Amino acid sequence: MPSTTNQTRSKYTEDFLPVKEIANNCILLNTKEKVTGVKIMPKNIFIMGPEMMNSVISNLRVVYNLIDYEFWIISADRPVDISVYMSQLELAYQNETDPVRKKLIMQDMRKGEQFMQNDVVDTEFYLLFKEKNDETIQKRIRNLINNFANAGLATRQVSNEDLRVLLDNFFNAGKTTKFGTVMS
Numbered sequence: 787m788p789s790t791t792n793q794t795r796s797k798y799t800e801d802f803l804p805v806k807e808i809a810n811n812c813i814l815l816n817t818k819e820k821v822t823g824v825k826i827m828p829k830n831i832f833i834m835g836p837e838m839m840n841s842v843i844s845n846l847r848v849v850y851n852l853i854d855y856e857f858w859i860i861s862a863d864r865p866v867d868i869s870v871y872m873s874q875l876e877l878a879y880q881n882e883t884d885p886v887r888k889k890l891i892m893q894d895m896r897k898g899e900q901f902m903q904n905d906v907v908d909t910e911f912y913l914l915f916k917e918k919n920d921e922t923i924q925k926r927i928r929n930l931i932n933n934f935a936n937a938g939l940a941t942r943q944v945s946n947e948d949l950r951v952l953l954d955n956f957f958n959a960g961k962t963t964k965f966g967t968v969m970s
Contacts, residue, residue: 808949812923815916822923823857823914824930825948827940845937852933855926857915862955863907872898912944912952 804816812820831839875898879891913930917923927943934941 805953808946808953811943811945811949813949813953819916819918820920820923821914821916821949822927823912823944824927824934824941825944826911826913826934827942828909828911829939842938846939849930849933849937852929855915855917857913860912860914860952862910862912862952864910864951864955866901866906866908868898868901872902910948910951912948913941914944 806814806816808814812822814820829842831842834842872895875891875895879888879895882888882891915926917926931941931943
């Protein structure tokens with residue numbers, strides 16, 4: 787039997803999300819919980835020798851087994867912006883007089899253009915968790931950074947910008963939202 791209760795449905799996605807704001811390196815939820823964590827700097831283990839690769843994998847198992855709370859491992863693609871590098875190459879090309887060096891710089895510029903045309907992305911990794919207590923959050927962050935360091939991986943606490951990028955990846959297909967003034 788259909789429900790006779792009229793429910794107002796919002797046409798805006800953000801009304802369905804429990805996100806209140808992003809501040810102090812946390813996503814603040816309507817439930818007063820905070821989502822935060824660490825950004826794990828990538829490390830290509832496939833260029834290591836077999837012993838070193840197995841060591842890193844074994845150390846990661848130890849790190850994950852030490853975590854006694856709910857957490858999420860997230861990978862997110864972020865577009866690579868090499869426009870500043872391309873400008874520097876252009877200046878170097880214009881100032882260079884040696885034809886051999888000019889040719890090398892031009893080759894780098896062509897490679898850079900290929901990067902830009904193919905929408906190259908950098909994959910970033912995050913370990914996030916949810917918690918209300920600020921002391922517990924800081925303790926977990928310190929432990930994660932130390933434990934990953936012991937496993938040979940560099941980490942840092944997520945920033946507000948990291949969290950915005952993650953939300954943009956999930957809800958806007960990786961496109962950054964920028965809202966301007968609406969004129970009537």
